[in-house]
Amino acid sequence: VGEFTPWLAKSWQFSPDGKELTLDLQSGVKWTDGRPFTAEDVAFTFNMLVKNPALNANGLALTSARAEGPDKAVLSFPVPSFTQLPFVGITYVVPKHIWETVQDPGTYNFENPVGTGPFMLDTWSPQGYLLKKNPGYWQPGKPKVDGLRYVVYNSNVSANLALAQGQLDWAANFVNNIDKEYVGTDPANNHYWFPAVSPTYLTLNLTKPQYQNPDVRKAISMALDRNKLVELAEQNEQPANTTPTGLVFPQHEPFVADKYKGVELKQDIAQAKALMEKAGYRIGGDGYAVGPDGKRFTMTLSTSNGFTDIITMFQVMTDQLKQIGIEVKVESKATAEWISNLYVGDFDATTFGPINAAFTPFDVYQRTLAGYLTKPIGQPAFANIQRWQDPQTDQLLQQYAATQDPDVQKQALTGLQDVMVDKMPVIPLFNFVAWSEYSTKVFTGWPDKGNPYATGTPVGPASVLVTTTLEAKAK
Known part of the structure; x- marks a missing residue:
């Protein structure tokens, strides 16, 4: 229902400048091995994420953490970070007395897990x-x-x-x-x-030249009949995402800029073909688009071999994209391999979205578009896997994050929605449930x-x- 539920932290407070977050912890909590859970464990966990960025799956921009007594932990950030609270809340804390002796926490096999849970x-x-x-x-x-x-x-x-x-x-x-x-x-x-909890996008690897033209991305979007995709692949159990803002309705609908209210993404093959031609592609006698370099436009859609619904969606998408000359190949892999490939940028096109990170519209856009959260190809990026880099986007995200003024935040959100519509860094597809x-x-x-x-x-x-x-x- 959009509210925080106190758990191991019973209360929390940001400093006025948003650069420190104080967590007041529950007292009397014990790890399952009988040792007390304290602020030292919390501080150790967040400092471990600072020292080991590959473990920082929630993309927290921390500088350090410290304990102030057994039940109070303080997290420090380099910039105002009011928006980081949800991601602090879903970070799993580890027991310091076990993990402080671990040489490489990224490969540690915790054979006898110790936690504080039920x-x-x-x-x-x-x-x-x-x-x-x-x-x-x-x-x-x-x-x-x-x-x-x-x-x-x-x-x-x-x-x-x-x-x-x-x-x-x-x-x-x-x-x-x-x-x-x-x-x-x-x-x-x-x-x-x-x-519905988070948007799912058709995510294109933007380091590849054929996807770097926004007209191409818009053409791909216009070729898609989203309602047909979710009808045939999801039996409407996951709803189509038809807002050009890429947000999740109904929970994010109040944040949509007036100019985008009621606007829907619809299939328009004629306009999609025109955009492909504008981008320099011509459809040959075999029905496939060829670029100025003489190469056929081929898209490889990858997913997990366990996602039977997505495989079906890709098969339907193959026919839809063929109408504008795009050849589609579908590949499925073991889930662990597929996910690992996504993070390091070893993919052509896939479905992806900010799962467990769509608390607010800002969270959706930061996890999807922030250039400061992504990594070069070959290094794991847990957000912005398509590697979108755009100074305007980052400036708007930082403008929102630096304030609690609702008018300034609204202005920034409108700008981010403009980026989604005008530049289409990702293509809204359906809402993950x-x-x-x-x-x-x-x-x-x-x-x-x-x-x-x-x-x-x-x-x-x-x-x-x-x-x-x-x-x-x-x-």
């Missing part, structure tokens, strides 16, 4: 793992379930079969014909809730549209809100 590791195997209740958890009376068993499946197909057969209480899958194949198998207990299929046969307390206390997905920071709320039904 559950702790019981057993692990390549087929899955079991988390058991943490008897020393700092919230009295929680959790109310005895454990969580995570099961590994090799594809959506096998996972969805287990879901339909009632073997799973909770999942986050794309399910074909979900009302029949899942809800219909047990209408009294099987439910789903898919709130927080997938959550759940059964009320055994447990109650699930979040849903009527009680949206969390997004409902079984992974990520929000899942702890769910697992500390669930209760087993009385037998």
Whole structure:
């Protein structure tokens, strides 16, 4: 619902200039090995991110962190950083007494994980793992379930079969014909809730010359029928993103500049062809576009081999882009390989977006467009993987981040929306949803549209809100 939930930090306060953030921590919290959790652990964690940028997946621009007593940590930033709070909040803290002896935290294999959460590791195997209740958890009376068993499946197909057969209480899958194949198998207990949480873009590798002309990017956008893509590939479970601002509706709609309200991205093949011609491409007798260099315009779309919906979307997209002369090749890889390739810039085109980072419109634009968060090809970049570099964009982002004045922030947001529309550094495609299929046969307390206390997905920071709320039904 757009509100922060205090957890290990019970309160927080920025300095007037936005360059220091003081975190007041819960007292009496213990790690699962019995050692006390203190501000030293928090300071150590954030300093470790400063020293090891490859671990800084949330893109925090920190200079240092320090402990002021057992329950107070202070983070220091080089510039006003009011907007960094959400990313501080979703940063996992590690125990200093274990990690301070680790030589290379980027490759450390933590075989016996120690945490502060409601559950702790019981057993692990390549087929899955079991988390058991943490008897020393700092919230009295929680959790109310005895454990969580995570099961590994090799594809959506096998996972969805287990879901339909009632073997799973909770999942986050794309399910074909979900009302029949899942809800219909047990209408009294099987439910789903898919709130849109972040935009997903057709993301082009902007270090490649064929994508550096904004007219080409606009042509590609105009060739797409987004409603058809989500109908055929997602069965409308993930909605089309048709705003040229690339924001998520309805939560970001109040922030859209007046000139873009009601404006939608629509397929226009004739205009798309005109833009391709303006960019120097001509469609030959074989139906494919050839550039001034005599080379055919070929796009390779890559994704995970487990994302059956995205593979289908790419197949539909192949036909749509063929209408403006673009040859499309689709490749699927193991998820870990695909993600690793994206971060280091080893891809041509893909789907990507600020998952777990779309708290506000600013967060969307910073994670997607900030030149100061990306890295050269070959180095991992966890944001702006397309490598967009534009001084105007960075200036607008910094203008927003340096103030809490709503008028100045509104002005900056309008400028960022202009960048999205005029330069199209990424192409809005659909809105990623927080997938959550759940059964009320055994447990109650699930979040849903009527009680949206969390997004409902079984992974990520929000899942702890769910697992500390669930209760087993009385037998």
